[in-house]
Amino acid sequence: MSFPWANEYKPGNGLTQWLDEKLPLPRFVYNAVGAGYPVPRNLNYMWNFGVLAGFCLVLQIVTGVVLAMHYAANAGVAFDSVEHIMRDVNWGWMMRYAHANGASAFFVVVYLHIFRGFFYSSYKAPREMIWLLGVTIFLLMMATAFMGYVLPWGQMSFWGAKVITGLFGAIPLVGEPIQIWLLGGFAPDNAALNRFFSLHFLLPFVIAGVIILHIWALHIPGSSNPTGVEVKTESDTVPFHPYYTAKDGFGLGIFLLIYCAILFFAPNALGHPDNYIPANPLSTPAHIVPEWYFYPFYAILRAFTYDFFFIPAKLMGVLAMFGSILVWFFLPWLDTSPVRSGHYRPLFRKFFWFGLIPTMAVLFYCGGAPAAEPYVMISQVASIYYFAHFLIILPLVSSIEKPEPLPFSITEGVLGKDESAVLNAHPAAA
Amino acid sequence: MRVRGGSRQGISMADEASIDTLGVTGEGVRRRDFINIAAVSFAGVGGAAVILPLVSQMAPSADVLAQSSTEIDISAIQTGQAIKAVFRKQPVFIRNLKPEEIASADQVDATSLRDPQTLEERTKVGKTNWLITMGVCTHLGCVPLGAGEGEVKGEFGGYFCPCHGSHYDTAGRIRKGPAPKNLEVPEYSFISDTVVKIG
Ligand code: HEM
Ligand code: FES
Numbered sequence: 074m075s076f077p078w079a080n081e082y083k084p085g086n087g088l089t090q091w092l093d094e095k096l097p098l099p100r101f102v103y104n105a106v107g108a109g110y111p112v113p114r115n116l117n118y119m120w121n122f123g124v125l126a127g128f129c130l131v132l133q134i135v136t137g138v139v140l141a142m143h144y145a146a147n148a149g150v151a152f153d154s155v156e157h158i159m160r161d162v163n164w165g166w167m168m169r170y171a172h173a174n175g176a177s178a179f180f181v182v183v184y185l186h187i188f189r190g191f192f193y194s195s196y197k198a199p200r201e202m203i204w205l206l207g208v209t210i211f212l213l214m215m216a217t218a219f220m221g222y223v224l225p226w227g228q229m230s231f232w233g234a235k236v237i238t239g240l241f242g243a244i245p246l247v248g249e250p251i252q253i254w255l256l257g258g259f260a261p262d263n264a265a266l267n268r269f270f271s272l273h274f275l276l277p278f279v280i281a282g283v284i285i286l287h288i289w290a291l292h293i294p295g296s297s298n299p300t301g302v303e304v305k306t307e308s309d310t311v312p313f314h315p316y317y318t319a320k321d322g323f324g325l326g327i328f329l330l331i332y333c334a335i336l337f338f339a340p341n342a343l344g345h346p347d348n349y350i351p352a353n354p355l356s357t358p359a360h361i362v363p364e365w366y367f368y369p370f371y372a373i374l375r376a377f378t379y380d381f382f383f384i385p386a387k388l389m390g391v392l393a394m395f396g397s398i399l400v401w402f403f404l405p406w407l408d409t410s411p412v413r414s415g416h417y418r419p420l421f422r423k424f425f426w427f428g429l430i431p432t433m434a435v436l437f438y439c440g441g442a443p444a445a446e447p448y449v450m451i452s453q454v455a456s457i458y459y460f461a462h463f464l465i466i467l468p469l470v471s472s473i474e475k476p477e478p479l480p481f482s483i484t485e486g487v488l489g490k491d492e493s494a495v496l497n498a499h500p501a502a503a
Numbered sequence: 504m505r506v507r508g509g510s511r512q513g514i515s516m517a518d519e520a521s522i523d524t525l526g527v528t529g530e531g532v533r534r535r536d537f538i539n540i541a542a543v544s545f546a547g548v549g550g551a552a553v554i555l556p557l558v559s560q561m562a563p564s565a566d567v568l569a570q571s572s573t574e575i576d577i578s579a580i581q582t583g584q585a586i587k588a589v590f591r592k593q594p595v596f597i598r599n600l601k602p603e604e605i606a607s608a609d610q611v612d613a614t615s616l617r618d619p620q621t622l623e624e625r626t627k628v629g630k631t632n633w634l635i636t637m638g639v640c641t642h643l644g645c646v647p648l649g650a651g652e653g654e655v656k657g658e659f660g661g662y663f664c665p666c667h668g669s670h671y672d673t674a675g676r677i678r679k680g681p682a683p684k685n686l687e688v689p690e691y692s693f694i695s696d697t698v699v700k701i702g
Binding site for chain 1: 638
């Protein structure tokens with residue numbers, strides 16, 4: 074791993090020397106995110122979101138552990154214990170708002186991280202494993218956020234739990250027993266609430282484990298970059314520290330400004346007022362929708378209203394919803410163009426900006442809208458395009474497109490072909 | 504056999520052969536292989552056996568199952584009215600159908616329906632006016648409207664599920680929308696003319 078010109082770790086004093094022999098943790102950090110990790114010199118701000126996602130996970134774990142000190146996972150008192158956190162616990166309101174909005178921030182960051190991957194085809198060889206682990210993390214995040222949303226035991230919590238476990242009920246024959254098994258009862262109740270709390274506590278640590286694998290896999294080929302051309306010489310890279318620690322630090326500052334603005338000035342803007350009504354198993358809220366970050370997938374679920382040959386509409390919707398994420402797993406093999414970056418792929422770029430992005434926006438909008446016309450019809454068209462984009466358009470574009478000429482190297486891409494500029498910028502490379 | 508000393512290179516070909524044939528039975532089976540396979544299989548079966556309690560603990564517990572029958576007094580329900588009761592922590596609709604409602608349910612040709620059933624099949628003999636169903640939409644489990652006073656009853660005068668727009672008729676049968684099945688009729692019996700036992 075890493076490039077031959079990477080700086081080598083040298084313990085500065087007796088203590089770090091001693092530590093380096095017993096447990097070389099400082100050396101590990103130095104090589105992973107320090108001066109010992111050479112990174113392409115041309116990374117833009119789209120490469121900030123990985124670090125930001127890591128920050129969000131830490132934020133959720135810290136605020137979550139604090140909430141768990143005051144929360145009670147019992148259907149009789151869960152709602153009141155959240156109100157107790159909001160009103161009575163010192164700074165409890167802040168911890169809860171930080172956690173609830175932290176989940177939203179986490180998804181914003183991860184979506185941008187994923188769409189960075191779509192545009193620059195970061196999933197292509199040799200980075201397929203990084204991508205597969207990333208999609209796995211996303212699935213785990215969805216499960217974690219769903220179960221977290223059940224914990225306050227408001228109306229949306231309860232009916233969200235019912236509808237989402239109901240999805241499993243669509244599986245032929247075994248569906249209903251599976252749903253009852255998942256809930257530990259015939260409807261969401263104490264058993265479901267308790268197991269969701271247990272798993273909601275556990276899964277973030279599983280996510281942390283998969284993130285370690287994700288970064289391990291990343292450090293074998295190293296980061297890709299906006300040109301998509303692989304690193305060739307030392308002049309193509311700069312050490313992670315101080316260059317990208319500084320750039321990531323700046324990005325973190327901007328992120329925190331936006332996050333805090335929402336946290337302190339509009340903490341309920343992204344939530345649903347219905348969740349401040351205690352769970353009532355006998356009455357469904359008029360308009361049930363999931364949290365905003367599930368809207369596009371919820372729209373796909375509801376788009377299927379007709380039976381498809383022998384597959385009932387209900388099962389079709391469930392398959393399509395899971396399929397819309399599982400299809401990402403196959404991207405490295407669906408997009409066969411040898412060129413990575415969208416900057417050099419004229420046709421791909423058009424379908425990205427005028428096909429995929431508007432489709433996601435439409436699905437997002439329809440997922441939050443009532444299940445009535447014209448939204449159902451619009452979701453149907455958008456769902457078809459969504460799948461066509463990955464399964465038909467991408468492979469076709471890859472085979473007919475004539476890519477624009479690539480720069481010879483990252484350095485040339487950044488500085489142009491001027492030989493003397495190359496040499497002046499990095500005399501060491503000469 | 505000689506005590507093995509130093510590195511493997513130090514052992515002659517003859518020694519290797521004698522180690523490999525050590526404890527070999529008449530059929531050519533090594534004793535060590537047997538112990539190896541037996542031990543690993545035993546551990547494997549033990550590991551697999553642990554999965555059973557781990558999986559089964561998630562199923563409904565005894566107290567949840569014990570809530571599985573309810574007796575309800577229906578004497579106060581006037582013709583055309585309905586009540587919501589609770590069975591297994593889920594709503595049950597008990598509806599005293601009007602003669603027009605029974606007639607309109609009987610008018611349709613049951614075989615043309617998504618989930619073909621007649622009102623007679625969904626009620627007890629001689630008590631066709633008592634429509635007892637779960638108040639759980641067969642789509643994704645919302646509680647349909649139509650049992651409470653003044654709630655919308657949908658295009659077919661029965662129940663309407665606001666979640667994704669399923670319409671049920673006066674026999675609780677699915678007529679329009681994404682739900683695949685009629686509202687479930689739970690197991691029940693009339694203990695007397697005014698009391699039903701559900702479950
Ligand atoms: C992947 C990271 C995580 C995500 C995406 C996440 C998401 C959520 C969400 C969406 C809620 C509901 C917020 C609300 O409306 O009240 C929630 C609640 C909760 N979470 Fe997390 N969470 C994460 C990590 C954790 C961890 C590590 C813990 C504990 C160790 C935790 C403990 C709790 C508790 C106790 C609640 C209930 C209190 C409340 O509703 O505010 N969470 N979580
Ligand atoms: S849950 Fe009733 S229509 Fe979907």
